[in-house]
Amino acid sequence: MRHVFGNPGTTELPLLDALADAPDLRYVLGLQEASVVAMADGYARATGRTAFVNLHVAAGLANGLIGLINAARSRTPLVVLAGQQDRRHLLQDPMLSGDLVGLARPVAKSAVEVQHAHDLPTVLRRAFAEAVRAPAGPVFVSVPMDLLAESSTVAVPERSVVAGPGPAVDLDRALTLLGxxxxxxxxxxxxxGRDGAVADLVCVAERLGAPVYHQPMHDGVDFPGNHPLHLGMLPPRNAAIRAALEPHDVVLIVGCHAFMPHHYTPGPAIPDGAAVVQVDVDPAELGRNFPVAAGLQGALGPTLRALAAALPDRSARQAAVTVRSASARAERDAEARDRYGPAPLDPLAAMHAVAAGLPADAVVVEEAITAGIALRSVLRLDRPRSYVHTVGGGLGWGIGAAVGTRMGDPTRPVVAVLGDGCAMFGLQGLWSAVRYRQPVTFVVVNNGEYRTLKDTLDAMAGRSAQLGSYVGLDLPGIDWRAAAATFGLEYTRVAGADALRAVVAERRSEPLLVDVPVTGHH
Structure with a gap:
């Protein structure tokens, strides 16, 4: 560990006092617990290592729960420690006390409260081991204040060296179905993407000559966006997934959490008659939401390499997919360019300008909901860990995640694409960006509304846009210049698509908030 991401309180003061004598550990302060957990989430994904979080008793843990939900859904390994009230008066129900374990249990892989100082090293060692064990996620540890303050010597165990999972065995049925x-x-x-198996999946796809879709609302780069076999993202609705997969007789699903549809549509995601070959390191995923003809449990990289080595060469099929993917991309790019113009920008044009301006080695952290869908249709990133999103749905994650992402890998520029509504949930994270001089470009897509809710409401009601008839879905009067000034950020408001592309392309040494006015719901 090199960082402790936290927002402390009285029950963690012994820990903070100890950190003063630990120069190898940096305490990264956030002004609100949701931002703290989001920073740790971004850091863990950028480094590929477990991040450590410090929260404060029941109230602080409650504020951080939204981040733990995101981490659990996105399979981000975190160890979260919170101080419990002093046990010597815990029976009296003192201020700030509460059932920390009960609060954390629904969203953590495990939750435990330590009762003896000599148990703390073993509990923490188990927590770090469990956080990375498939499926990865957050693990919670509650430590009473009086225990933290004990002066007894505690033996710290040696680091454990544990071999990871190996490849799946008995590939014959899967090979027959795919071949x-x-x-x-x-x-x-x-x-x-999480397991570093993108190149291995490319080998399988090229061997089969098979088109590749990203899972709905994917959290990262799981297949190169510019590869001729890539057909984009599956929509998050069972009916749309089924329609996309209908022309295919065998579906190979790799490292995917059961598609996770968003809006309900009747019927299954898998079309009738299609055989499913599923590969996952987590045995609970195999056949979880649909029957599989061949389920392979094992590490993704080694399993995919074994499949690629044994599959017959069907690469000749690739040509037809290449024509299809190239045509779809050219059509979408042309549509976006046709919408270029002065502010307020068309959302698709704005997202195309962002994608066009990105430095080659940039990381995109996206929490933009409606604009994020448009961004995914024009953003074609090839390098793993170049795209960061959370499928957890807990808003306010993007700003903190972008700060943690840059801390985790300071060699790469970070561009955060944020809806204005999402940004307001996690605005406190801007303070940490300034405090720790993390040069993130925060692009706020400003339409002054919860547009995704208006669109969904219209779709549910089977109507066209009803201007002026929405309750609680407008966000007038947010001054993004003033928000940037509050936290000491540089600010700019773009006048058009070309200006947006230029500002995204700049490499900077300080954080910047970019106000991007876009057209609203119509």
Missing amino acids: DATAPVIVAGDGV
Whole structure:
């Protein structure tokens, strides 16, 4: 560990006092617990290592729960420690006390309260081991204040060296299904990107000559965006997924958490008659939401390499997919360019300008909901860990995650694309960006409304836009210049798509808030 991400209180004061004598540990302060957990989430994903979080008793943990939900859904390994009230008067129900373990249990892989100082090293060692064990996620530890303040010597165990999971065994049925398929298709799940198996999946796809879709609302780069076999993201609705997969007789699903649809549509995601080959390191995923013809449990990289080595060469099929993908990309790019103009920008044009301006080695942290869908259709990133999103749905994550992402890998520029509504949930994270001089470009897509809710309401009601008839869905009067000034950020408001592309392309040494006015709901 090199960082402690936290917002402390009285029950953690012994820990802070000890950190004063630990120069190898940096305490990264956030002004609100949701921002703290988001920073740790971004840091863990950028480094590929577990991040350590310090929260404060029941209230602080409650504020941080939204971040733990995001981490659990996105499979981010975190160890979260909170100080409990002093046990010597805990029976009296003192101020700030509460059932910390009960609060954390629904969103953590495990939750435990330590009762003896000599148990703390073992509990923490188990917590770090469990956080990374598939499926990865947050683990919670409650430590009473009086225990933290004990002066007894505690033996710290040596670091454990544990071998990771190996490849799946008994590949014969999967190889037969994939080898005999006339029209196979692949769904790349977020496990592929998390486990560093993107290149291995590319080998399988090229061997099969099969098109590849990203899972709905994917959290990272799980297949290269510019690869000719890539057909983009599956929509988060069972009916739309089924329609996309309908032409295919075999579906290879790799490292994907059961598609996770958003809006309900009747029927299954898998079309009738299609055989599913599923590969996952987590045995609970195999056949979880649909029957599988061949389920392979094992580490994704080694399993995919074994499949690629044994599959017959069907690469000749790639040509037809290449024509299809190239045509779709050219059509979408042309549509976006046709919408270029002065502010307020068309949302698709704005997102195309962001994608066009990105430095080659940039990381995009996206929490933009409606504009994020448009961004995904024009953003074609090839390098793993270049795209960071959370499928958890807890708003306010993006600003903190962008700060943590830059801390985790300071060699790469970070561009955060944020909806104005999302940004307001996590605005406190801007303070940490300034305090720790993290040169993130915060692009706020400013439409002054919860547009995704208006669109969804219209779709549910089967109507066209009803201007002026929405309750609680407008956000007038937010002054983003003043918000930037509050935290000491530089600020700019773009006048058009070309200006937006230019500002995104700049490499900077300080954080910047970019106000991007876009057209609203109509």
